[in-house]
Amino acid sequence: MDKTFKMLQDAQVDIAKYGMNILGSILIVVIGMFFSKKVKSITTRFLKKSNVDKSLISFVSQLVYVLCVVFVSVSALNNLGMSTTSFVAVLGASGFAVGLAFQGTLSNFASGILILIFKPFRTGDYIQGASTEGSVEEIQIFNTILKTPDNKTIIVPNSKLTSDNITNFTLQDRRRIDFIFGISYDSDIRTAKNIIKKVFDEDEKILKDPQPIIGVQELADSSINIAARPWVKTSDYWDEYYALMEKIKYEFDKHGIEIPYPQSVVYHKQLKAEK
Missing domain, CATH: 1.10.287.1260 (Helix Hairpins)
Known part of the structure; x- marks a missing residue:
């Protein structure tokens, strides 16, 4: 008990x-x-x-x-x-x-988190990185999907983007177009510069601030190279690039400004015939 x-x-x-x-x-x-x-x-x-x-x-x-x-x-x-x-x-x-x-996968995951937090680029931006470029279609946890101008889809692991330089072409609201126009040594430099300036002044899409830069960049082997650098809105970059290139070529032709072909001087030495 x-x-x-x-x-x-x-x-x-x-x-x-x-x-x-x-x-x-x-x-x-x-x-x-x-x-x-x-x-x-x-x-x-x-x-x-x-x-x-x-x-x-x-x-x-x-x-x-x-x-x-x-x-x-x-x-x-x-x-x-x-x-x-x-x-x-x-x-x-x-x-x-x-x-x-899953070391590689976790690396892509961590990189995806960093991209989503710090936002070096967003959906719709045009970027260059990891030895490729294109418009950002989608930012995923492990990969970033790009679409190239010729409509190809590229899937880039996020770790490759964060371990390399990223160039974002659309992050800023304006961009500078860099032209190099080569004219012959027989053409007048002032006339060529005035033609370029006139084309820039008449184009409403070229920004006035900052003002375009026009100057002689190099006295090359076959040409005088004139640098022309106007500023435009990022959305107008490629339209203006092609349009300005065409306008300036027509104006050069109209005013007799020659764009030379590459030239080389060849010396021919006559050898005396043996007796």
């Missing part, structure tokens, strides 16, 4: 002890899940105010939520008296192994 009573007493003590731990763990899980959702909601609102890409908002918010849930789960298990050291060690080792196996 005494033995049975003692066993009941021990059971009551264990139930009281572990019951409180179980109740505490349940409270940790309930409160922890509540705060995890709150943290996720706060993270989402913060990222939206920061004008972060939508795909990144969803991913980061979910990642924060999962990390919070893992932390709550470990805390609940620890409160039950279970050793979580081995669990955390196994989790860390698994993460390390997965990281090694």
Whole structure:
């Protein structure tokens, strides 16, 4: 009888002890899940105010939520008296192994996050990088999709873009067109410069500020090279490039300004015939 009573007493003590731990763990899980959702909601609102890409908002918010849930789960298990050291060690080792196996993929993922956060380019921009160029069709977590002017689709891993120089041709609202016009040494430099200036002045799409630069750049082997550098809106760049090139060629022809062909002087030495 005494033995049975003692066993009941021990059971009551264990139930009281572990019951409180179980109740505490349940409270940790309930409160922890509540705060995890709150943290996720706060993270989402913060990222939206920061004008972060939508795909990144969803991913980061979910990642924060999962990390919070893992932390709550470990805390609940620890409160039950279970050793979580081995669990955390196994989790860390698994993460390390997965990281090694997917090293390239994780690199692209990290690069995609950086692109979406710092925005060196946006959808619709025309960029050059990773030995290719084109208009940005879509920025994904692992890849960036470009479309070339001849309508080819190029899928570029994000790590290649972030590890190389990126030239964004459309980020600024205006661009400078760099022309080099070669005229013959027999043509008048002032006349050629005045023709170029007149064409620029009559074109409404050429910006007045900053003013175009026109000057002799080089006395080359076969020509005098005149540099002409007008500024235009980025959206007008290629239309103006082709139009100005054509207009200036017509004006040169009209005023007798010659664009020479490459020339070489060949000396022929006459050898005396042997007697």
